[in-house]
Amino acid sequence: MPWGNPVYNEAAKKVAEGFSGPNNGEATYQIIQWNNFYQTFSSAIASKTGPAVSTGAGFQAFQFEQQGQIAYADNAIEKLKKNGQFDDFLPGVLDPFKSDKGYVAVPWQLDMRVFWHRKSLFEKAGVAVPTDWASLLEAGKKLKSIGAVGMAIGSGAGNNVGKHLTVAMMINNGGGIFTKDGQLDVMNDRNVEATEYLLELVSNGIIDPGSVSYTLDNINAMWKDKKAAFGMYSTGVPVRVGDTSGDIAVASPITGPHGDKATLMFSNNIMMYKNTPSQETSEDFLVYYLGQIKELWRQKVMNALPVFKSITELAEFKEDADNVKITNEYVPIAKSFAAQGNTLNANLSILDGGQGLDQFTQTVFTGKTDAKSALKTLETALQSAMKK
Template sequence: MNTKSIASSNFSRRNFLGLTAAAAAVPLLAACGGGSASGGGGSKGEIKFWDMPWGTPAYNTAAQKLVDSYAPAEGKAKASYQIIQWNNFYQTFSSAIASKTGPAVSTGGGFQAFQFEQQGQIAYADGAIELLKKNGQFDDFLPGVLDPFKSDKGYVAVPWQLDMRMFWYRKSLFEKAGVELPKDWPTMLEAGKALKKIGAFGFMTGSGSGNNYGNHTMIMMMVNNGGGVWTKDGQLDLMNDRNVEAMEFVLEMRSAGLIDPACLGYTTDNMSAQWKDKKAGFGLFQVGVPARVGDTSGDLLVADPITGPHGDKATIVFPNNIMMYKNTPSQESSDAFLADYLGKIKDLWKQGLMNSIPVFKSITETPEFTNDANNVKIVKEWQPIAKTFASQGTTLNANLAALDGGQALNQFTQTILSGQADAKTALKTFEDGLKSVIKS
């Protein structure tokens, strides 16, 4: 990765905003009736591919070239490319799908496919998966990345990039503090106290406007302790003992002064500034932190995964995906285009345009990817232990949109980081807030 791959601080997380407004729009769209395969999804028989701004404008330019290069087999429709902005994106999709002027294939919100699946608008991707098997690319997926998209009716979507969270540290601060890199929760507390003595924070996070890293930190600590928001079958399970223990530990770190009190108002840019100014010594962040904060000295490094009190190791991952819709000139054409596009996306990483982890092993082995040792460590040590927001379950669903970035999670994070309530009280309020917005 290089600095040109780092775009606006919002790009890497826009795909997983809570979509609370989107949830309200679901009944309206559902009332419009399901899509058909009678000629929508493109003008003049084209496969309309809608894509989001996943990076700088250079990303969309490169992605359009991949689409323009598509040469369909005889009898298959050609493809066209359109950029859809993140601002009000769900409403854009909803309106277009309701009027049968929407795409046949698209990227978009992380849980968007599951929301539209509930409304009967999604075309399952089993046909595309079969094509990937025929061309050998199916076996190229990193372990476990397809599993969250498999439903009892078929693959709801196909992942193409991973927005992962991992702990980072500044090597020089650990050396100055004379403390070892944390391996578990007790040594994370010990390291944080040592960093505090030299004026650095040992658990950097943020929960200001538009910043979801605080939310991610809360869920990551739960799953790192073998907990999570849901049971294995998708029922709410916030009050389990592992979650309580995790939040008690976060509160302990807060009481010890290891979390910046100002983090409640930190945007992602504020967090980046803390890392750049050597005020942050350890904390959860995204892929590509050195380039993001403008420090490629080799001092900012991916830490080792942390072992929880019961031997668990885990982090969270948001698998960005490409979905298909029933309103298409031809489902076979949609399948063929998607398989072809997935076969070409390596060029996006080779050009340094992506600030995420690819889902294909072959891309993670390219020189352009492996020349960053942090990338290699993420794929080797963090990706195998990554869990989605569905944890303790494994299958994604539409209810996760109400969790991710929603008010219940935002308020919970603020409560914990400000120490306004004990762990059980905060979790109970969080649970009650989620119950009011999820579908049983």
Template sequence: MEKTMAGFDNPLTVSRRGLLAGAGGLTVLAALAACASPGGGGSRPIKFWNMPWGNTQFTPLDKKITLGYRPASGLPAASYQAVQWANFTTTFASAVASNTGPAVSSGSGTQAFQFSQQNRIAYADELLESWKSNGIHDDFLPGILDTMKTSRGYVAVPYNLDMRALWYRKSLLEKAGVQPPTDWQSYLDVCEALKKNGMFGFGIAAGAQGNGAQIVVGLMINNGGGLFDEEQKPNCVTPENIQALEYIVELVRKGYMDPGSVSYSGTNAQTQWKGDKFAMGFEGPALAQVLGGAVGDDMAIGDPLVSANGTKGALYFPNNIMMYKNTPSQKGSEAFLTYYYQNMKQLWTQNTGAGLPVLRSIAATPEFQADANAVKMVDVWQPICKTWAAPGGDALFSNVALVDSTPAMSTFAQGVLSLKVTPKEALTSLQKTVIAGMK
């Protein structure tokens, strides 16, 4: 599974929130769960496993922060392990099931929700309550904490954000004589002007290593739709979703999408951005940094579009840090995380590409404020973003694993973008697939 956003290897490819279910991780866990039970104790350290969320500077600095932890008397110290994205689902599933895993970790965005079903997660309610006295609790961006809340408690703590926001090339829109769009109709108008200049306004990569499905669902959310209802059950075939897909079909039929986009990877998309072919598109926070050079400097974040239904919205992914029941000390896990959140600001102020921050205090630093695009994503886009759980709610749950960068979603997006199925047919097929995959 390839990284996205801040990983920089191929930032426009499949979501690195990538799912345990999709990679067979839950199967491994289920097979091993009967062989071991949660345990802990002794003088073992708090094992912190983190993913390489950023560029090459991220992991060394993250390790330095972790090993700088000086626990209070009687609490264990912390150790650090970087877990690579390749095969990380199996790495976690096997380690957690055999009680050789971490006490604290990041991972995929739905990992905590899935492990909680196996009774492996230590809920974060007491930790978050303790943070009310030190200011961390009230420092989170609006609505972020709610994405982690389940009927049994908070399964994890938000850590960094990924989203699909509207990017455009400033010079290419200027060349076409148009201003950035503000709604669906003006987006069509800008696309038409770009087409006359040999450019595409609906830049997208829907191949197996692209994020096309995320863009499609993002526009459904933009129109007030989404995939799940208030009871967390799939509800795909709605008027809002059909209208959004009809809009996408219009973009394709009018030639505003590169015909090759149906099979493009993230690398292909980068080539098109750099080659003055993609002038607009919905991508992740690190796009400008990944493209780099003069093209990177030419990139700008647009405004959230007002849909045909009169609504704003976009898809985002709250990545998180979770605690496990297999820990030498639950108080130790909580003490370490308190320290970590009080000191992780450096990951953003030193430009390690850690994604968008979840804390207002980090977003307010001079170093972060120097990036106008990042600031706009936090200030303007984040408040209107919703998770895979939309429109029924924002709190994630285990079954979103069925739609987060899965083969079924790639098939869904490719069917729409290739015009091989109607919007209603595509949504109906997706609904059946998701229902079949639910436990």
């Protein structure tokens, strides 16, 4: 998948094609665009012209596992243990991929949701960077008084960060959409409290009601034009919006009203398929590729965090103080869509890709609802989709 600009594609292609396995095993590299990617994979797999190994969406491996198309990665994990790479994984990043049948996939990068702030706007408003929900509300009011946005976010076309914020705030409050054993738990008290808090941000104009239609381009423009003071986004915002002056920086994680501290994380992974010329060669390629991906961070073509400690210790990685801070402060507290549980599954693709969470987020951002009504509608949508 194109995880970055064309420079990334070129670097990843070079790494992949450098593979030389036993019995003259070789690898070819094909780019699959994100537009309609799932249909592209599904059609190729059905016609037995699919890949032997691929990256893809965070929950894609679990969807194809349900169809009996995924080759479990246990043998590859054993090879990683033998060559020392297994011990290089950051704590906890591999565990969510272990099912009762085996490892469904292997993580290779982390897509984090973190809070960013513009220092000069906080200085202008005379307010400190928020550390908890109460100070975020108060800071947002003061920032609004100088014409700045206290929570830059959106849920318009192609902008998923808004719905990620709604779930992130739930898990930052000790809640989440699922129980620890993977059952729907939408209406729990912590989720209600988090949704009420988001509605309070909307009612105070800290989340602009217009956010319901803001695209990523709108959000980028807000940061670039010095309108956004605080907001949730992925990594690399200064480069993304073209302001590397140091004025835009990562803020530390905020604490929920009950003392909880967490954020949302997507563990992007590499999966192997049963339709392969050689399962052993697929495993060897996976081990090889994981051993070489440090080059992608060394060449600075990645807009995500690595899963290996050794990559976080590269000089090229340490040059980005924001990424270092995210690794040190956000990664240890990060949770997935599976929260309150930990193990990933195919239902998470319904939460991530279905209409229920989008509609919930847009309803909340308009402010024309109450928390329990909005959550009940989300619960009904998820129940219906997960029965199909």
